[in-house]
Amino acid sequence: MKERNIGGYVKASTVHREERGKKEEGRKKLTLFMGCLGTISYTFFLLSYSSRNPIRSGPEGFQFSRALKSSSRSMYRGLSLRTSMGEETAASMARQDERPSRGIECSVRKVPHVLTVAGSDSGAGAGIQADLKACGALGVYCSTVITAVTAQNTVGVQGVHHVPEEFVGEQLKSVLSDMHVDVVKTGMLPTIEVVNVLCQKLKEFPVQALVVDPVMVSTSGDVLAAPSILSVFREELLPMADIVTPNLKEASALLGGVQLETVSDMYSAAKSIQSLGPRNVLVKGGDLPASKDAVDIFFDGEHFHELRASRIKTCNTHGTGCTLASCIAAELAKGSSMLPAVKVAKRFVEVALDYSKDIIIGNGFQGPFDHLFKLSRVCNSCKGQRFKPSDLFLYAVTDSGMNKKWGHSITDVVKAAIEGGATIVQLREKVAETRDFFKTAEECLEMCRSYGVPLLINDRVDVALAIDADGVHIGQSDMPARVARILLGPEKIIGVSCKTPEQAEQAWLDGADYIGCGGVFPTTTKENNLTIGLEGLKTVCLASKLPVVAIGGIGVGNAHSVMKIGIPSLKGVAVVSALFDRECVTTATKMLHSVLMDVVSTPN
Ligand SMILES: Cc1ncc(COP(=O)(O)OP(=O)(O)O)c(N)n1
Ligand SMILES: Cc1ncsc1CCOP(=O)(O)O
Numbered sequence: 001m002k003e004r005n006i007g008g009y010v011k012a013s014t015v016h017r018e019e020r021g022k023k024e025e026g027r028k029k030l031t032l033f034m035g036c037l038g039t040i041s042y043t044f045f046l047l048s049y050s051s052r053n054p055i056r057s058g059p060e061g062f063q064f065s066r067a068l069k070s071s072s073r074s075m076y077r078g079l080s081l082r083t084s085m086g087e088e089t090a091a092s093m094a095r096q097d098e099r100p101s102r103g104i105e106c107s108v109r110k111v112p113h114v115l116t117v118a119g120s121d122s123g124a125g126a127g128i129q130a131d132l133k134a135c136g137a138l139g140v141y142c143s144t145v146i147t148a149v150t151a152q153n154t155v156g157v158q159g160v161h162h163v164p165e166e167f168v169g170e171q172l173k174s175v176l177s178d179m180h181v182d183v184v185k186t187g188m189l190p191t192i193e194v195v196n197v198l199c200q201k202l203k204e205f206p207v208q209a210l211v212v213d214p215v216m217v218s219t220s221g222d223v224l225a226a227p228s229i230l231s232v233f234r235e236e237l238l239p240m241a242d243i244v245t246p247n248l249k250e251a252s253a254l255l256g257g258v259q260l261e262t263v264s265d266m267y268s269a270a271k272s273i274q275s276l277g278p279r280n281v282l283v284k285g286g287d288l289p290a291s292k293d294a295v296d297i298f299f300d301g302e303h304f305h306e307l308r309a310s311r312i313k314t315c316n317t318h319g320t321g322c323t324l325a326s327c328i329a330a331e332l333a334k335g336s337s338m339l340p341a342v343k344v345a346k347r348f349v350e351v352a353l354d355y356s357k358d359i360i361i362g363n364g365f366q367g368p369f370d371h372l373f374k375l376s377r378v379c380n381s382c383k384g385q386r387f388k389p390s391d392l393f394l395y396a397v398t399d400s401g402m403n404k405k406w407g408h409s410i411t412d413v414v415k416a417a418i419e420g421g422a423t424i425v426q427l428r429e430k431v432a433e434t435r436d437f438f439k440t441a442e443e444c445l446e447m448c449r450s451y452g453v454p455l456l457i458n459d460r461v462d463v464a465l466a467i468d469a470d471g472v473h474i475g476q477s478d479m480p481a482r483v484a485r486i487l488l489g490p491e492k493i494i495g496v497s498c499k500t501p502e503q504a505e506q507a508w509l510d511g512a513d514y515i516g517c518g519g520v521f522p523t524t525t526k527e528n529n530l531t532i533g534l535e536g537l538k539t540v541c542l543a544s545k546l547p548v549v550a551i552g553g554i555g556v557g558n559a560h561s562v563m564k565i566g567i568p569s570l571k572g573v574a575v576v577s578a579l580f581d582r583e584c585v586t587t588a589t590k591m592l593h594s595v596l597m598d599v600v601s602t603p604n
């Protein structure tokens with residue numbers, strides 16, 4: 001039997017693939033020879049072309065390497081297409097290399113891809129919607145073939161509308177003939193005809209792995225596939241599957257109704273189901289009565305693995321089965337082998353359940369959980385209020401050395417600054433241990449949230465992420481703003497220190513929200529910091545496409561002169577010692593606030 005390598009996961013081919021393999025062997029060798037010949041001659045053409053037109057760094061050089069890459073890619077495509085797919089598909093995929101340029105030169109990268117063939121859940125906890133979210137969370141592209149549309153919520157399934165099998169076939173063809181699908185995952189397959197169409201299309205367009213979640217009954221107890229489906233599952237689909245993931249009820253149904261009540265029963269069930277043809281079986285014991293942990297039994301035909309996870313106390317479990325199977329598919333698509341894929345999937349579900357155990361969506365007994373680990377954070381944050389440039393008006397930057405000198409606690413000074421009129425707070429901790437900084441930041445965030453004032457973290461993107469702060473402030477030697485933006489996402493506030501128009505331009509390109517410009521005046525708070533003066537501030541403010549806050553040596557004595565430069569992009573002042581190197585932080589902040597208010601309320 002021929003071995004196929006599934007991105008590190010090697011499995012014996014199924015019978016239909018093997019037969020096709022033999023027939024195509026001769027053609028494949030010929031194609032390989034022709035492909036190599038083509039590539040070699042094209043490479044010579046490019047090399048002779050480049051000796052006449054020397055490669056320069058920049059777009060031309062880039063196009064040259066792209067052309068080489070694309071020539072070898074075509075060769076690869078020619079191979080796989082003519083061996084395993086229809087001529088029409090070959091033609092359509094070959095055409096991908098002739099796609100018109102979108103005007104942007106970019107490198108070509110294959111993205112791991114799962115196709116889910118399942119039902120839509122209007123409540124979006126399970127089905128297609130869960131699959132999309134799970135794959136997205138694991139960084140895998142997910143395409144969808146919808147087999148049924150359900151009217152469903154946290155109470156149960158109110159209605160089911162089947163998609164005709166011809167149209168399921170059409171969707172399958174659309175996706176499989178065009179996109180490079182790595183793994184197919186199945187969920188709700190409501191009729192024998194749909195299963196037959198799927199099996200036929202999988203033979204026509206083979207993929208690296210097939211993950212079957214044999215959905216029959218919803219968690220609310222509603223029937224999603226007729227019992228007549230069992231024979232076609234056993235005879236057609238399971239023999240093609242790389243893994244099948246039944247829960248106790250489904251395992252029992254697949255085995256003709258045997259009772260499954262103990263972990264030992266699960267072992268026997270896994271073995272019996274594996275004998276039906278799937279390469280691996282995962283029997284899920286989430287419903288096992290009297291079990292402290294969530295126990296699943298994995299069997300690969302030779303070895304058993306008992307996988308345990310702590311049982312999370314939550315009602316938000318709707319969609320766990322779909323999610324688990326999708327996560328397995330996603331990990332396989334990334335190149336994982338089977339057991340590690342199952343372990344990652346199980347851990348993902350456990351963490352997601354734990355994360356979303358307190359969220360409330362719907363009135364029913366079984367709510368959805370949060371695949372993207374975002375919802376409970378959004379509930380806690382500043383009610384979706386993103387950055388406002390006016391927040392820069394009186395920008396308080398903390399300093400633990402000054403707090404120590406005056407015997408102040410950080411939470412007390414943050415509270416005092418806000419009560420004195422600070423409009424945004426930055427925690428600037430240069431010496432704290434990470435654990436201490438994390439704890440302090442959490443406490444300050446709670447304080448700031450209670451006042452509706454944004455809290456930014458200086459330098460430490462990790463701490464900002466960990467506590468879900470409103471954003472970060474980073475300098476020219478910190479994490480690049482472009483990377484911080486990717487890590488923090490589109491909503492968080494990012495400020496960048498800039499001394500020149502060029503830096504300001506780059507900050508804008510990198511996705512920053514504001515710039516901190518300075519040091520304007522000499523200061524002892526930050527060592528070795530070049531002073532740019534009011535002229536330097538003006539130059540940057542005039543050039544900046546982003547709002548600006550001035551920093552460095554600013555206090556009640558000179559804040560007026562700073563704000564009076566009168567350039568619209570300048571929105572406020574950022575201050576450390578004038579607020580925190582004081583016995584009474586509230587009084588100091590109030591005084592500075594009133595100076596700033598004078599400037600804005602006095603006509604030029
Ligand atoms: C508002 C604001 N502007 C500038 C700075 C300085 O940041 P950076 O240049 O990274 O220097 P450190 O503060 O990290 O020493 C700032 N913190 N805040
Ligand atoms: C962090 C920083 N960045 C430029 S100057 C400076 C220190 C500002 O402190 P102070 O307000 O005490 O002069």
Ligand SMILES: [Mg+2]
Pocket residue numbers: 458459473474475478
């Ligand atoms: Mg910094």
